[in-house]
Amino acid sequence: MPKAYEVIADDLRGSIRSGEREPGDRLPSEADLALRYRRSVPTVQNALRLLSDEGLIDRRHGLGTFVRRPRTPAVRDNLRHQWEKDRARRPLAARAETGATEHDTGLRADDLVFHAEYREEEASGELADVFGVPEGTVLLRRVFRTRYSAERAPFSLVTSYLVRDMIAANPGLLDETKEPWPGGTQHQLHTVGIELDRVEERFTARPPTPEEAEALDLPPGTSVILLRKTSYDTGGRVVEVSFVTLPGDRTELRFTTRLERW
Amino acid sequence: MPKAYEVIADDLRGSIRSGEREPGDRLPSEADLALRYRRSVPTVQNALRLLSDEGLIDRRHGLGTFVRRPRTPAVRDNLRHQWEKDRARRPLAARAETGATEHDTGLRADDLVFHAEYREEEASGELADVFGVPEGTVLLRRVFRTRYSAERAPFSLVTSYLVRDMIAANPGLLDETKEPWPGGTQHQLHTVGIELDRVEERFTARPPTPEEAEALDLPPGTSVILLRKTSYDTGGRVVEVSFVTLPGDRTELRFTTRLERW
DNA sequence: GAGTGGTCTAGACCACTGT
DNA sequence: CAGTGGTCTAGACCACTCC
Numbered sequence: 001m002p003k004a005y006e007v008i009a010d011d012l013r014g015s016i017r018s019g020e021r022e023p024g025d026r027l028p029s030e031a032d033l034a035l036r037y038r039r040s041v042p043t044v045q046n047a048l049r050l051l052s053d054e055g056l057i058d059r060r061h062g063l064g065t066f067v068r069r070p071r072t073p074a075v076r077d078n079l080r081h082q083w084e085k086d087r088a089r090r091p092l093a094a095r096a097e098t099g100a101t102e103h104d105t106g107l108r109a110d111d112l113v114f115h116a117e118y119r120e121e122e123a124s125g126e127l128a129d130v131f132g133v134p135e136g137t138v139l140l141r142r143v144f145r146t147r148y149s150a151e152r153a154p155f156s157l158v159t160s161y162l163v164r165d166m167i168a169a170n171p172g173l174l175d176e177t178k179e180p181w182p183g184g185t186q187h188q189l190h191t192v193g194i195e196l197d198r199v200e201e202r203f204t205a206r207p208p209t210p211e212e213a214e215a216l217d218l219p220p221g222t223s224v225i226l227l228r229k230t231s232y233d234t235g236g237r238v239v240e241v242s243f244v245t246l247p248g249d250r251t252e253l254r255f256t257t258r259l260e261r262w
Numbered sequence: 263m264p265k266a267y268e269v270i271a272d273d274l275r276g277s278i279r280s281g282e283r284e285p286g287d288r289l290p291s292e293a294d295l296a297l298r299y300r301r302s303v304p305t306v307q308n309a310l311r312l313l314s315d316e317g318l319i320d321r322r323h324g325l326g327t328f329v330r331r332p333r334t335p336a337v338r339d340n341l342r343h344q345w346e347k348d349r350a351r352r353p354l355a356a357r358a359e360t361g362a363t364e365h366d367t368g369l370r371a372d373d374l375v376f377h378a379e380y381r382e383e384e385a386s387g388e389l390a391d392v393f394g395v396p397e398g399t400v401l402l403r404r405v406f407r408t409r410y411s412a413e414r415a416p417f418s419l420v421t422s423y424l425v426r427d428m429i430a431a432n433p434g435l436l437d438e439t440k441e442p443w444p445g446g447t448q449h450q451l452h453t454v455g456i457e458l459d460r461v462e463e464r465f466t467a468r469p470p471t472p473e474e475a476e477a478l479d480l481p482p483g484t485s486v487i488l489l490r491k492t493s494y495d496t497g498g499r500v501v502e503v504s505f506v507t508l509p510g511d512r513t514e515l516r517f518t519t520r521l522e523r524w
Numbered sequence: 525g526a527g528t529g530g531t532c533t534a535g536a537c538c539a540c541t542g543t
Numbered sequence: 544c545a546g547t548g549g550t551c552t553a554g555a556c557c558a559c560t561c562c
Contacts, residue, residue: 003530003531003532004531004532005531013472029546029547029548030547030548030549031546031547031548039532039533040532040533040534040535041533041535041548042304042531042532042533042551043531043532043533045548045549046531046532048548053315053469054469054470054472055468055469059548059549060540060541060547060548061539061540061541061547061548061549062539062540062541062546062547062548063540063541063542063546063547063548064541064546064547064548065547065548073466078517078519081519081521082519082521082522085521085522089524195523195524196521197520197521197523198518198519198520198521199518199519199521200516200517200518201516201517201518201519202514202515202517203465203514203515203517204335204510204511204513204514204515205467205485205486205487205510206317206483206484206485206510206511207315207316207317207469207483207484207485208316209316210275210316221468221469222468222469223468223485223510224467225465225466234523248466248467248485249466249468251466252464252465252466253464253465253466254462254463254464254465255340255462255463255465255517255519256460256461256462256463257343257344257460257461257462257517258459258460259343259344259347259458259459259460259461260344260347261457261459262351262457265549265550265551266550266551267550267551291527291528291529292528292530293527301551302551302552302553302554303552303553303554304532304550304551304552305550305551307529308550308551310529321529321530322528323528323529323558323559323560324527324528324529324558324560324561325527325528325529325559325560325561326527327529
């Protein structure tokens with residue numbers, strides 16, 4: 001027994017995939033669709049909700065239902081880590097010129113709004129484990145948001161942790177008003193004699209929580225990519241851990257693995 | 263004005279996040295919830311659908327609604343590429359011992375069911391571009407599925423493309439019955455004198471299409487990770503392109519970037 | 525058979541958008 | 544203002560699971 005709302009959804013999905021309805025096109029109103037398919041309005045709404053959850057349509061209150069346009073993604077490339085490392089030893093002027101977000105998005109620094117918030121915090125079991133320090137060790141927790149000035153939502157939600165004693169030799173590193181720091185975290189670490197050896201990134205994807213959907217301004221039918229970045233110094237010590245939440249519909253992660261020659 | 267179904271969803275979500283309801287717990291029936299919140303059954307259902315889409319609960323027809331247990335993820339590590347490369351020059355017995363999926367999941371070869379399907383196909387504009395060959399060049403399209411014998415759904419959907427003329431020197435590479443090939447694609451390429459130099463991987467995430475949800479047996483409230491892998495040989499030529507669809511709720515990708523020393 | 529979630533109806537009212 | 548999607552109701556019937 002084919003379900004009525006699936007029949008409707010399948011039909012509309014087909015008309016979108018086939019190109020019969022193009023991105024930006026308006027679908028008939030719910031009432032019209034109900035008439036056309038000889039079903040009640042709530043049944044039509046069930047079908048539309050399905051398509052909205054799949055990310056195929058946008059339902060805009062008071063306006064209508066539209067075929068969604070794909071958003072062009074920002075690329076986050078793992079070559080950025082080497083780029084940041086190279087930049088960390090360059091003069092101030094060069095470091096101040098462009099940051100990592102400009103690198104990813106191709107936007108200019110003038111177009112970006114930066115926000116940072118520092119707080120000290122005692123290491124929980126999990127974080128203490130990762131850093132290899134006793135539970136309760138004081139960490140510096142740094143929250144970063146960067147957004148395009150013309151948009152409300154940031155590109156990502158970033159929470160970064162450092163061990164306070166590891167960086168306290170330079171008091172400027174404990175001061176959030178010094179952000180955005182020219183040269184970024186790798187330069188900050190450089191000022192206290194830390195050189196990175198490698199960066200490990202782990203990620204998964206899932207639907208956003210309501211809080212994430214709100215913070216990143218995500219429509220229904222999008223996913224978030226959760227990225228956990230761990231940075232190791234040349235002594236094999238974990239020196240930074242950060243948690244990054246990225247909007248799945250506009251983020252592309254790119255990784256290159258070089259192989260040893262035979 | 264707080265919406266009724268959101269009030270209910272918020273309340274239930276809170277009781278799950280706080281740990282008051284634990285994974286595996288059964289929620290009250292829809293009718294009970296309707297009574298408790300003094301709302302109609304469809305309104306309660308709206309709230310439950312929201313939580314189901316967030317991946318917090320499982321609604322099982324005829325049984326009830328349960329707090330979802332997180333699935334333990336399979337890890338896909340970029341070190342696998344070097345591991346596969348090293349393995350490609352080892353003797354047959356060593357290559358046959360374990361494959362890439364065993365490497366990722368920790369399962370034994372006996373527990374895995376492998377499926378492969380080959381087909382020849384003319385290169386479309388996009389693929390011709392990537393390979394740097396004229397449109398219409400004959401490609402070998404290979405579809406792979408590997409699943410745990412105790413489960414219905416495969417770990418991933420893989421479609422891999424090779425340029426036919428590049429590998430035709432070894433006719434065995436055109437024969438799907440030779441799969442699973444001990445040593446995998448890197449060994450296959452090795453038999454025709456191709457050595458990989460680097461692998462580039464790009465990822466995005468989005469909700470599954472109905473077809474993907476069906477093929478990977480994905481419950482509502484999960485995402486898929488889309489991976490496009492491009493392999494380059496030591497001459498800088500693109501020798502393989504593959505498209506991989508991974509279930510977001512049980513896949514963790516891990517990527518290590520080594521940095522040059524100062 | 526009892527209890528559960530899944531679907532559907534017909535109609536009401538509200539909130540938002542553009543003119 | 545008219546037209547759109549968003550929410551909600553009260554109740555019906557169906558399909559599934561377990562006993």
